[in-house]
Amino acid sequence: MRFFKRGVLALASFLTTTNGYINLTDTETSLVLSNDRLYMSLHKSQATPLTLTLDGQDLLGTGKGPYVDCHCVPSGSWAPGNKGSAIYTLIQDIDSTNTLYAGIITQDTYVSTNRSIEQYWFLREGETGLHTFTRVYYYNESQPYLNGMGDLRTLFRPNLTLWTHLFSGEGNWAPLPASEFLGGDTDAQDATWDLRRSQDDAYV
Ligand SMILES: *[C@@H]1O[C@H](CO)[C@@H](O)[C@H](O)[C@H]1NC(C)=O
Ligand SMILES: *[C@@H]1O[C@H](CO)[C@@H](O)[C@H](O)[C@H]1NC(C)=O
Ligand SMILES: *[C@@H]1O[C@H](CO)[C@@H](O)[C@H](O)[C@H]1NC(C)=O
Numbered sequence: 001m002r003f004f005k006r007g008v009l010a011l012a013s014f015l016t017t018t019n020g021y022i023n024l025t026d027t028e029t030s031l032v033l034s035n036d037r038l039y040m041s042l043h044k045s046q047a048t049p050l051t052l053t054l055d056g057q058d059l060l061g062t063g064k065g066p067y068v069d070c071h072c073v074p075s076g077s078w079a080p081g082n083k084g085s086a087i088y089t090l091i092q093d094i095d096s097t098n099t100l101y102a103g104i105i106t107q108d109t110y111v112s113t114n115r116s117i118e119q120y121w122f123l124r125e126g127e128t129g130l131h132t133f134t135r136v137y138y139y140n141e142s143q144p145y146l147n148g149m150g151d152l153r154t155l156f157r158p159n160l161t162l163w164t165h166l167f168s169g170e171g172n173w174a175p176l177p178a179s180e181f182l183g184g185d186t187d188a189q190d191a192t193w194d195l196r197r198s199q200d201d202a203y204v
């Protein structure tokens, strides 16, 4: 038996089933998307999650994410929505497997080139992770081809000691380099560290 109730003003909605619930709440400063295990609070002025917890465990510390940025504008990099210009769309429904879900979409357009980026975050009832994807689009009749998609990244940037390893798939993982080798004078480039003086570190 499902108890499916749409939020009257779309300011807050709380959907429940016997399997769990989805809570999507819009406040002045943040958008909260949660189920009984995962909680995400996205800061509206930055279009970025600043709080993410699983079973009450903080996953971000003073970090942020997952959020999108790109190297795709004339001035270099751009994090859509981080200047308070994002347009938000909130959605909630039941999917083809009869599972409740809710989502947040941010959309932002880089004015001088008219290139747009949308970022999606979805959460289903009972799940312990977010589904994210990114959409990029551009339309200009007089200049149909816009050069310069340097990169497009979804970043998860926790800043707390909870995380110990990097993992991108079976057979491709490593322990994080020891913190004394990160940042400071070993910073070689943007988010790239010089580990030559740490040959004994497990990462190396
Ligand atoms: C939904 O989330 C909001 C924001 O965290 C919270 O204030 C509210 O109490 C939650 N609603 C329910 C029914 O738990
Ligand atoms: C990350 O955490 C350290 C230690 O708490 C703190 O000194 C530093 O300012 C934090 N960095 C960011 C970007 O929050
Ligand atoms: C379309 O491209 C032209 C040529 O680069 C540019 O001058 C114009 O501003 C662009 N239009 C928009 C809406 O960005």
Ligand SMILES: *[C@@H]1O[C@H](CO)[C@@H](O)[C@H](O)[C@H]1NC(C)=O
Binding pocket: 114, 116, 137, 138, 139, 140, 141
């Ligand atoms: C800007 O792009 C949107 C689609 O993203 C398009 O509908 C609109 O016509 C474009 N504006 C101009 C002036 O080209």
